[in-house]
Amino acid sequence: MTVFESKVRINRPVSAVYQFLSDFNNHKQLMPDSITNWTSDRDSANFTVQGMANLALKISNRIENSSIIIVPAADVPFNVDMRWVVVDLHDGTTEAVITLSAELNMMMKMMASGPLQKLVNQQTATLARVV
Template sequence: MTVIQNQAIIDKSVGHVYGFLADCNNHEQLMPDTIYNWSSTRDEARFTVQNMAKLALRIDRRIENSEVRLIPLEKAPFDVILRWELSTQGDNQTVARLIIEADLNMMMKMVAVKPLQQLVDHQVDRLRLLMA
């Protein structure tokens, strides 16, 4: 299993950050420009990755003020889990960590790790900016 992650310290309460991440409708704001054809509900998101594929994700688990986990709604090119982990740090600060766990064979790993790391970095940075 390949694990890709990044984190940021957000100057908002863990409840505020969790409330944003627990709704898939908000995740479009975290996506890079290479994502289009976005449609979502509170629990699911469907979109196209430029020059790649259509994806559909659903929230599989919500642990209030702690975790939001997304998994593919339909068959994906590889098994993947996206997980936002949240924890309180001091007064009114939240550590938000995005973790992608992907079951990549060696060939897929060579092709996919860099774009997945860029996606994680972009989403974490966007969350920090949106919550500022």
């Protein structure tokens, strides 16, 4: 598995950050401009990665004020999952960590590593601004 991770400290309580992340409707705000045709509900999202493919994701597990696990809702070319972990820092702030794990062959790893790391970095940076 190849792992991409990014974390950020947010000046909001853990409950506010968790509530935002636990609703897939909010995740559109975290996505780059290359994501189009976004449709979502609380538990799932469908979208197109410009020039690549259509993807369907779903939230498979929620642990209140702790973590959210996101997995593919349909067949994908490689195994992948995303985990958001939120940690109460006990001073009114929260640490949010996104970990994207993907089973990539060597060729896919060479092509996708940069964009996937950029994606998780963008998601944490944007999360800190919008929550």
